[in-house]
Amino acid sequence: MITALTAPEMDSHLDALAGVLHATVLDGASVGFILPHDLSEARAFWQALRPEVAAGDRQIFVALEEGELAGVVSLITGMPRNQPHRGEVSKLLVHPNHRRKGLARQLMTTLEAAARDHGKTLLTLDTRTGDTAEPLYRTLGFEVAGVIPGYCLSVDGTRHDSTTYMYKPLR
Secondary structure: OOOEEEHHHHHHHHHHHHHHHHHHOOOOOOOOOOOOOOHHHHHHHHHHHHHHHOOOOOOEEEEEEOOOEEEEEEEOOOOOOOOOOOOEEEEEOHHHHHOOHHHHHHHHHHHHHHHHOOOOOOEEEEEEEOOOHHHHHHHHOEEEEEEEEEEEEOOOOOEEEEEEEEEEEOO
């Protein structure tokens, strides 16, 4: 089941959100964190997003499987004044124990519907070049805008990873 979280609901799901982020980073996901990565850093990340959710500038969608929070994705709708038509996909994460079940696709389908409901006609995102998410985004209709080599450190801090910027017009 995919559902949107309100800001107060984020508080009650904080440990589960942190757990998914923590597990994906430990599994090698390049999502803005470097090892060592602990649960307090993951909790702080989600707590920092609460004001954006409360203001309506971001939506958090979670995948629940048998009552357990198994995945999450964020839709940023609060964009600069010259980009009111654009939404940004952020932090598509599925706990390693729940992968290969279609949860990422379900999360993205829900996110796209919400973006359309907000009047968005364009979605953008970035992903580590060659990551497992890149083919998923392509099957969902995202197109590559470009690749930036050496964009960020890998999760273990040993090399510079490239990032691929992608977009999808919503019709």
